[in-house]
Amino acid sequence: MTDISAQIPLRVYCRNCNTPAGFDILKQTYRCPGCGELTGIAEAGQAARNWRRLNRENTRERREGTEYRECTCPSCGARVVFPEGDASRKCPYCDSALIRPELLDAARLPEIMIPFFITPKEARERMQAWAEKHAKTPEGQAVLAALDHLTGCYAPYQLVRGPVEGTVYRDGGTRAYRCSGYLEGIAISVSAKLDNLVMNGMEPFDWSQARPFEYGLISGQPVQLMDLSEADTEKRTEEEVREDFLPEIERVLQSTGVNVTVASGDLLTLNALLPVYFIKEGNLLAVMNGQTGRIAVSESRSRVTCPWVIEPLIYTVILTLALGWFGDFDAELMVYGGLVFGIIIFAIMGDGRKSLVRNIVLKSEVSRARRENRRLHIDESRDILKNPYDNSPVFREPNERGEIVPVVIRFYGSGRILKLLVTSFVIIFLPALLAVPLRLLAMESGEAFMANFHLEYGAAWYTLAAVTVLIYLLKAGRVSVYDTPIMYEIMPDGSHRRIKGSGAGGGSFLSMFSDAEGNSRLALFWQRERAAGCFAIGMILFILLGSALTIVFGGE
Numbered sequence: 001m002t003d004i005s006a007q008i009p010l011r012v013y014c015r016n017c018n019t020p021a022g023f024d025i026l027k028q029t030y031r032c033p034g035c036g037e038l039t040g041i042a043e044a045g046q047a048a049r050n051w052r053r054l055n056r057e058n059t060r061e062r063r064e065g066t067e068y069r070e071c072t073c074p075s076c077g078a079r080v081v082f083p084e085g086d087a088s089r090k091c092p093y094c095d096s097a098l099i100r101p102e103l104l105d106a107a108r109l110p111e112i113m114i115p116f117f118i119t120p121k122e123a124r125e126r127m128q129a130w131a132e133k134h135a136k137t138p139e140g141q142a143v144l145a146a147l148d149h150l151t152g153c154y155a156p157y158q159l160v161r162g163p164v165e166g167t168v169y170r171d172g173g174t175r176a177y178r179c180s181g182y183l184e185g186i187a188i189s190v191s192a193k194l195d196n197l198v199m200n201g202m203e204p205f206d207w208s209q210a211r212p213f214e215y216g217l218i219s220g221q222p223v224q225l226m227d228l229s230e231a232d233t234e235k236r237t238e239e240e241v242r243e244d245f246l247p248e249i250e251r252v253l254q255s256t257g258v259n260v261t262v263a264s265g266d267l268l269t270l271n272a273l274l275p276v277y278f279i280k281e282g283n284l285l286a287v288m289n290g291q292t293g294r295i296a297v298s299e300s301r302s303r304v305t306c307p308w309v310i311e312p313l314i315y316t317v318i319l320t321l322a323l324g325w326f327g328d329f330d331a332e333l334m335v336y337g338g339l340v341f342g343i344i345i346f347a348i349m350g351d352g353r354k355s356l357v358r359n360i361v362l363k364s365e366v367s368r369a370r371r372e373n374r375r376l377h378i379d380e381s382r383d384i385l386k387n388p389y390d391n392s393p394v395f396r397e398p399n400e401r402g403e404i405v406p407v408v409i410r411f412y413g414s415g416r417i418l419k420l421l422v423t424s425f426v427i428i429f430l431p432a433l434l435a436v437p438l439r440l441l442a443m444e445s446g447e448a449f450m451a452n453f454h455l456e457y458g459a460a461w462y463t464l465a466a467v468t469v470l471i472y473l474l475k476a477g478r479v480s481v482y483d484t485p486i487m488y489e490i491m492p493d494g495s496h497r498r499i500k501g502s503g504a505g506g507g508s509f510l511s512m513f514s515d516a517e518g519n520s521r522l523a524l525f526w527q528r529e530r531a532a533g534c535f536a537i538g539m540i541l542f543i544l545l546g547s548a549l550t551i552v553f554g555g556e
Contacts, residue, residue, distance in 0.1 A: 014035065017035050071091075077227070078092075079225050080153075110271045114206070114291050115217050117291045122376050123290070124150050150278070151279070156190045156191055156226040157190060158226075159187055161186070164180065164181055164267075166262045171353045173352070174483050177397075177409075178395065179249065180396055198287055198296050202288060202363070204385045245393045246258070275289070277290055286298075293376075296362070302358060303360060305356045305358065308350070308353045319338075367379060397502075405489045405490070409488075410485065416503065424472065427472065435549075461544060472512045475512035476511045477507060480511040
């Protein structure tokens, strides 16, 4: 029998010193941390394919003399595999009698697996303890009611490795952001009967315990083979990549309201069998990692959230309290003022924003199972089995030469903040700025400048300007700013260089008049309502010039 390496191809090893190599996402190649040797993606993929070929040869040799049958459930369609002599004759999903046709399809056979570590008795005790702890929730009650249906099964997965790219849109924004990443250690459930979102909740597995598939290890255990179509498998892969990318994308774009479209490149996949205990009754799906003991439970509940509401609500409360402070906290003034502030703020910041629908999946903490004196112990911690691979995406944008380069994205630099402050100051005090040269011309010899310069007489303009500045800061400073990012190219030495032209136009006064598609509302309004536009311009100029003249001559 051909001997193959014990190194499961979940990692890439340096061809020079055999040290595990890490993927350099900026240079898109593997680099040895010891000797610095480079290993390309294609080379790493070929090594994994060689391993697959040798492993399949060994699998065929190990299978000789052993009869295994695939059984298709006539009720739910699940495909279950067990040895010819196995006494089981029931579907683990619906308890129906199984039909046993000819032997399994070699194309769907697993290549690697992780054996069960937790026994059925231990799994039931742990699941019951979890349900009792969550007895006040619908999920906990459902698990307690269906605990007798807890079943152990080797579930089908695909392990995915390779490059992926994503296109990202921010809610309410018009700009498309591009990012790319590299998947390492990602397991995709390819069972049509078990919801992938819930299955994700019981991960991760300890991949150091993975081993080449052996028929002897599944003896006496139900085994489900992959029953998901190629299109559905690709869709699940994209969904899982999207979930892995989301935390970093939301951090960079400063929003949970993002839309991510993923495109996978040349992905290497390995078929795997992983140990799972599960309860599937009606809307309930409760799963337990048969290696680590982590639990995830769903009762098909969902919740609708609008996280974007928090920021405009905070602004509304702050402005209402500020208005109350200036108005001796008059209740009527605060109610009407707060209503006006709320309408303006929510109208601007809610344009194009959507609610989020999240399925509720209750999960225990990340865990690792071990034994001391034959007694099971479950260690739980957020840092246990932390993925050693960094799957965080890197944003890539064209530089001034048109080259697609890795970038760091920023939305607020010192120059942009200064522009917002200066523009706001000019809007508010524009009558006073116009009044200064008038006052200098009207001053008599020896007269003090402030003797007849009354800023308070510009109240009509200040009222209009206050609303204008509020709209400007919200639209240009908190909405449109995300369509004009300031980008810094990541140089080979790790330093950052600002890309010329990036961020141009961000924070400008005219950006407050753009719609969700980036078109100017002013231009559209002028085309359709030119007479009304002329009237509006005339009124603004009248208030502006009147306020400037009143500041200078109002005290005479």
